[in-house]
Amino acid sequence: MSEAYMELGSRVPAFDAEKTRDGVDEEYARYPKLVTLGGDHSVALPALRALHELYQKPIAVVHFDAHCDTWPGLKQEDDEYWFSEQANYNHASVFWNAAQEGLLANGSCxxxxLRSRLTGTSFQDYENDVQQGFMQIEVDDIDRWGVEGIAEKIIARVGTKVPVYLSIDIDVLDVAFAPATGTPEAGGWSTRELIRILRGIEGLNVVGADIVEVAPAYDGAGEPTSIAAAQIVYEVVTSIVKRGLTADANDSKAQGHHLRDEL
Incomplete structure (x- = not known):
């Protein structure tokens, strides 16, 4: 898959990067922006490998999820029966593997x-995050900071220059809004809250994104999960386009101080 991402990411954009409007980073305009739909969250790893190769620098990850996905996998001495090198590449270990390969901008992710742990009663998920330089925003933090406060914290952490990979696991939403996923967790954000946060971080230098863990076979008659995922894709793509066309992408409005409130 990394080769496929490299092939797509290396294509010449449909416009001349040298003729982009003032205020748009030339590096940002140089490569196509890839948005992946899934499916298993492990698709993020080959995407990050390709982006690291294209931009020749570590990539910051902004990851919306009920889980950290930094599980280090099984060790042979802990579970010899289930252990294998291949088994340690999965949806729960994607960012652990990315960090081990040097793909992530440590300190900017x-x-x-967050509201659940893949390691059961252990806090290993969170301890691994500290080692890899992730900032953690819990689901309940929205009650203290609001959507605007969360957007501002993400912008302050990541900045508006570093290349960003935006990874959205649909289980960040509450099961009332997105039941069709492999590891649903109660108590998540609403679709409206997530969309407003995404609009608040439009100033990020997003060079790639995914919307993953959508399982349509588990959806209800009204297909709420697929509808939510489609709207999230729309928000991400339009934000990328907006940054590419707007000369003031890094001004105070882009940094989340004036959230759009169409919802």
């Missing part, structure tokens, strides 16, 4: 919407 953020999790948002």
């Amino acid at each position: 953020t999790h948002a919407g």
Whole structure:
């Protein structure tokens, strides 16, 4: 998959990067922006490998999820029966593996919407995050800071220059809004809250994104999960386009001080 991402990411954009409007980073305009739909969250790893190769620098990750996805995998001495090198590449270990490969901008990455641990009663998920330089935003933090406060914290953490990979696991939403996913967790954000946060971080230098863990076979008659995922894709793509067309992408409005409130 990394080769496929490299092939797509290396294509010449449909416009001349040298003729982009003032205020738009030339590096930002140089490569196509890839948005992946899934499916298993492990698709983020080959995307990060390709982006690291294209931009020749570590990539900051802004990760919306109920879980950290920094599980280090099984050790042979802990579980010899289930252990294998291949098994340690999965949806729960994607960012652990990315960090081990040097793909992540340590100190600029953020999790948002956390409310569960993949390691059961252990806090290993969170301890691994500290080692890898992730900032953690819990789901309940929205009650203290609001959507605007969360957006501002993400912008302050990541900045508006570093290349960002935006990774959105649909289980960041509450099961009332997105039941069709592999590891649903109660108590998540609403679709409206997530969309407003995404609009508040439009100033990020997003060079790639994914919306993953959508399982349509588990959806209800009204297909709420697929509808929510489609709207999230729309928000991400339009934000990327907006940054590419707007000369003041890094001004105070882009940094989340004036959230759009169409919802």
